[in-house]
Structure formats: structure tokens, C-alpha cells
Amino acid sequence: MERIVFDSVSKTFSLGGGRKLLRGHLQDLIGRGGGPSFYALRNVSFTLRDGESLAVIGSNGAGKSTLLNLATQVCDPNAGQVKVNGRVSAVLELGSGFHYDLTGAENLRLNASLSGLDRRKTAMLFDEIVEFSGVGEFIDQPLRTYSAGMTMRLAFSVAIHTDPDILIVDEVMGVGDQAFHAKCFDRILGFRKAGKTILCASHAADMLRLMCERAIWLDHGQVILHGKLEEVLAAYQGRTVGQV
Amino acid sequence: MWSGDFGFVLENLVFKDFKVRYRNMSLGVFWSLLNPLITMSVLFLVFGIMLPNGVKGYPVFVLCGLIPFNFFSIAWATGTNSLVDNAGLIKRVPIPREVVPIASVLANCLHLLIQIGMLLTFVMLFGYGVNRHWMWLPVVWGLEIVFVLGLVLACSALDVYLRDMRYLVESTNVLLFWLVPIVYGYEKIPAKYSEIYSWNPIAAMVMALRRILMDGAAPGATLIGKLALGSVASLAMGWMVFRALHRRFYDHL
Numbered sequence: 001m002e003r004i005v006f007d008s009v010s011k012t013f014s015l016g017g018g019r020k021l022l023r024g025h026l027q028d029l030i031g032r033g034g035g036p037s038f039y040a041l042r043n044v045s046f047t048l049r050d051g052e053s054l055a056v057i058g059s060n061g062a063g064k065s066t067l068l069n070l071a072t073q074v075c076d077p078n079a080g081q082v083k084v085n086g087r088v089s090a091v092l093e094l095g096s097g098f099h100y101d102l103t104g105a106e107n108l109r110l111n112a113s114l115s116g117l118d119r120r121k122t123a124m125l126f127d128e129i130v131e132f133s134g135v136g137e138f139i140d141q142p143l144r145t146y147s148a149g150m151t152m153r154l155a156f157s158v159a160i161h162t163d164p165d166i167l168i169v170d171e172v173m174g175v176g177d178q179a180f181h182a183k184c185f186d187r188i189l190g191f192r193k194a195g196k197t198i199l200c201a202s203h204a205a206d207m208l209r210l211m212c213e214r215a216i217w218l219d220h221g222q223v224i225l226h227g228k229l230e231e232v233l234a235a236y237q238g239r240t241v242g243q244v
Numbered sequence: 245m246w247s248g249d250f251g252f253v254l255e256n257l258v259f260k261d262f263k264v265r266y267r268n269m270s271l272g273v274f275w276s277l278l279n280p281l282i283t284m285s286v287l288f289l290v291f292g293i294m295l296p297n298g299v300k301g302y303p304v305f306v307l308c309g310l311i312p313f314n315f316f317s318i319a320w321a322t323g324t325n326s327l328v329d330n331a332g333l334i335k336r337v338p339i340p341r342e343v344v345p346i347a348s349v350l351a352n353c354l355h356l357l358i359q360i361g362m363l364l365t366f367v368m369l370f371g372y373g374v375n376r377h378w379m380w381l382p383v384v385w386g387l388e389i390v391f392v393l394g395l396v397l398a399c400s401a402l403d404v405y406l407r408d409m410r411y412l413v414e415s416t417n418v419l420l421f422w423l424v425p426i427v428y429g430y431e432k433i434p435a436k437y438s439e440i441y442s443w444n445p446i447a448a449m450v451m452a453l454r455r456i457l458m459d460g461a462a463p464g465a466t467l468i469g470k471l472a473l474g475s476v477a478s479l480a481m482g483w484m485v486f487r488a489l490h491r492r493f494y495d496h497l
Contacts, residue, residue: 013495014495054412069335069336070496072336072338073245073246073338074334074335074336074337074338074339074494075494075495076491076494077334084245087247088338090336090337092336093332093336096332096333096335096336096337097332097333097337099260099264101263101264101267101268102260102263102264102267104262106259106263109256110257110260113248113249113252113253113255114248114253114258114333114337114339115248115337116246116247116248116249116257117248117249117252118249119249119252120247122252142267169280209248
């Protein structure tokens with residue numbers, strides 16, 4: 001089954017901080033507006049089926065996060081089509097949707113509901129999520145007492161327990177410790193064996209080797225290369241080194 | 245598409261807003277009560293004692309104005325900021341966007357509930373007693389909530405594009421405090437303006453409350469009609485504005 005289909009997708013953002021001044025709005029009204037815009041993604045196409053895993057690599061600002069956001073469907077493309085079939089679970093940014101004055105448990109429930117779990121499933125999975133995150137008795141403490149690693153572990157633990165068809169991971173794993181990484185990779189390998197679809201972005205080649213078999217190399221919003229992970233990684237690293 | 249449990253998300257967001265507001269305060273939720281009590285005392289000092297305006301049961305009279313007005317102004321202001329304040333959610337989670345402003349209004353409804361409890365206590369303390377017209381209370385409060393909801397849907401969506409919205413709302417609220425019969429009674433409005441005056445749903449709300457709680461009478465059919473019309477129009481307008489704007493929130497947050 002085709003899980004994620006990008007068909008000639010482009011996404012532009014207007015420059016100038018969104019033109020929030022009255023002058024900008026007036027210019028819009030009389031049609032002189034629009035202003036300069038830049039392509040975060042230009043004409044990107046790919047298809048991900050069940051059991052396939054795709055890594056998105058590229059330098060900062062290449063459009064990796066925009067691609068992941070489009071796949072998560074938090075925004076719409078300006079041209080082309082994004083089709084997503086199935087339940088998506090995304091870890092896009094450390095603790096998005098977390099509030100630092102709420103306790104770990106309250107944040108867990110909030111985040112579970114945002115990721116699409118209902119009340120019954122959340123109650124059922126609560127202990128398992130806490131166990132996996134390893135935050136222990138801190139679960140009843142406000143989140144502001146957590147270290148970055150603990151916050152990430154809790155967020156990741158929720159995401160991984162929502163039983164998605166598609167897992168989308170932006171580079172958030174960086175802050176976890178070795179032991180937690182090992183646990184996550186076990187889980188992610190389990191996902192792959194179960195025939196789920198994975199889309200992830202990272203700079204950590206070792207991590208990508210464990211998670212993905214294919215890769216897409218983005219540069220200034222355009223696909224430079226799309227193919228087997230090792231080939232794309234080799235080309236990307238060659239180019240990066242070559243430029244320096 | 246996002247396929248979660250809308251009600252569960254709403255519940256979690258409402259409790260988040262409610263808990264976060266007072267979590268680090270030592271007086272906690274008592275601020276909900278203290279705030280209108282302090283304002284009421286000051287207004288009583290000025291208009292009950294220093295410049296007496298001869299209204300009977302002035303503390304209750306003022307509370308009947310303050311509580312619906314406070315709810316309206318705070319829910320409107322916080323609701324207007326809700327999308328921008330929750331930009332992290334909007335940009336990272338594909339939840340239906342309307343859940344954010346709706347949750348913001350409902351969180352304020354919890355405070356309102358506490359304040360209504362206080363208002364009714366004052367009504368009893370001043371010897372007005374319970375009457376059968378109290379059955380109108382859920383109707384008028386419900387209409388006010390619907391009115392705010394519509395306004396918040398529209399203003400929160402506009403605030404994403406025009407961040408000036410919040411200052412517009414704040415300034416309007418200052419003006420509105422004097423345009424709603426809080427410190428004075430409706431009968432003080434010159435006859436030629438009284439018709440248009442009662443089209444303001446918040447003014448109509450205050451007038452209806454005083455009739456029910458202090459006069460022990462049903463709010464007139466025309467008053468309820470105006471209030472209902474205003475609320476439904478507000479909700480319809482808010483919904484349309486929100487629907488028209490929500491697709492581009494991501495680009496502007």
C-alpha cells in the first residue's frame with residue numbers, strides 16, 4: 001500500500017517575516033504585494049510503501065524539516081500533491097505540545113491525545129509509556145525539572161506507543177543517552193519488521209544506517225539524489241568534504 | 245488526516261490552560277474569586293458611598309455586571325492570543341486547528357463557573373432568594389459563551405495574520421467596560437439610544453441577569469431574542485472566518 005506520496009511538491013515561504021505591517025497588508029490589497037518568496041522545497045516527488053524507510057539528508061536549511069512537516073500534514077504544499085494514508089506518529093521537535101508547568105503525567109496524557117490516542121488507550125498504555133521512557137518517579141514532577149534528555153525520552157516514548165502506520169522522526173534523538181538509543185533502535189527495528197513506514201531526517205549517519213534503507217539528498221529544496229542509503233550517503237559526504 | 249479523539253484533546257487542552265494559569269500561585273484558584281471581589285469593593289466604595297447613585301443592593305448589582313463582563317473580556321483576550329501562543333502545537337501536530345481557541349474559551353468557562361457560584365452566594369446573602377426564573381440562567385450564560393466562542397474563532401484566526409489584533413481587543417475591552425451597564429443601570433441610557441444599546445450582547449446579558457436575579461422576573465422575549473441573534477450571528481461569522489483562514493496558519497506562525 002502506498003503510504004506517503006509526494007507528487008511534484010513545492011513549498012514556498014514569503015520573505016520579510018510575513019509582512020505583518022499595515023503597509024504590507026495595504027500593498028497586498030492593491031495587488032503589489034506578494035514580495036519575494038523562496039522555495040523551501042521545489043518539485044519533490046517520491047513514494048513510500050509499506051515497509052519502506054526513507055532518510056532525508058542535506059545541510060541546514062535544505063528543506064528536510066519542511067518535507068517532514070508536509071508529510072505530517074501540518075501544512076499544505078503550494079504546488080503538487082501530498083497524499084498520506086494511515087496513522088502518522090511524528091516526533092518533530094523536542095517537546096512540541098509539552099508545557100513546562102505541567103507534570104510529566106499530565107504532559108504524557110496531553111501528548112498522547114495530540115498524537116491521536118483516545119482516553120481508553122491512553123489509560124491502558126500509561127504505565128508502559130512511563131516504563132519505556134525511564135523517567136521513573138519524576139513522572140509526577142513538573143516538566144521544568146526534567147533534563148532535555150528526559151523530556152525527549154518521554155516525548156519519544158509517547159510517539160512510539162501510538163502504534164502508527166507511519167513513523168516520522170526529525171533529529172530529536174541526539175539528546176538521548178546510549179541506553180535509550182539502544183531501546184529506541186530495538187523498537188524501530190521492530191517497526192520495520194512489522195512492515196511499517198519510516199521517514200526520518202538526521203545528520204547522524206550511523207543512526208540512519210540502522211533506521212533506513214533508502215535516502216533522499218536535498219539541497220536548497222531540490223532533490224540531488226534519491227537511491228540506496230549507502231550510495232546517497234557516500235555522495236553526500238563526498239560533496240560536503242569536497243566543498244570544504 | 246488526523247484521526248484522534250477530538251473530545252479527549254479538548255479536555256486535555258482545557259485542563260492544561262486551567263492548571264497552568266494558577267499553578268505557581270500560592271493562592272491558586274482563589275484569584276478567580278478575589279479579582280471580581282476587589283473590583284466590586286472599589287466600585288461599591290466609589291458609587292455606593294462616595295458618589296451614591298441610589299441603587300439598591302449595589303454590591304449584587306455590580307457583580308451582575310462584573311462577572312459576565314470579566315468572563316467576556318478575559319475569554320476574548322486570551323482566546324484571541326490562543327493560536328499564536330500555541331504556535332508550537334499548530335506547527336507540529338496536525339490536530340484540527342479550531343480545538344485550540346475552543347479549549348481556551350472552555351478553560352475560562354471553568355473560572356466562570358466558580359464566579360457564578362460566588363454571584364449566587366451574594367444574591368442569597370442580600371436576601372433576593374431563589375425564584376423560578378433562575379431556569380433562564382443556563383440559557384443566558386450559554387448564549388454568552390456562544391457569543392464569545394464566535395468572536396474568539398474569528399479574532400484568533402485574524403491574530404495570526406495581524407498581530408495587532410490583541411491590542412485592538414484590549415482597547416475595545418477598556419471601552420466596553422463603560423458601554424456595558426456595570427456601574428450604572430440600563431434606565432440611565434437616553435431613550436433614543438436604548439434600542440441600539442441593548443443590541444450589545446454583553447449589555448443584554450447584564451440586563452437579563454439583573455432581571456432574573458434581582459427583579460425575580462423573566463428576561464423579556466425581545467431581550468433574549470436579541471441576545472440569541474447576536475450569539476448565533478457571532479458563531480456563524482467566527483466559523484466562516486476561521487474556515488477561510490486556517491489553511492495558511494502554518495505559513496504565518
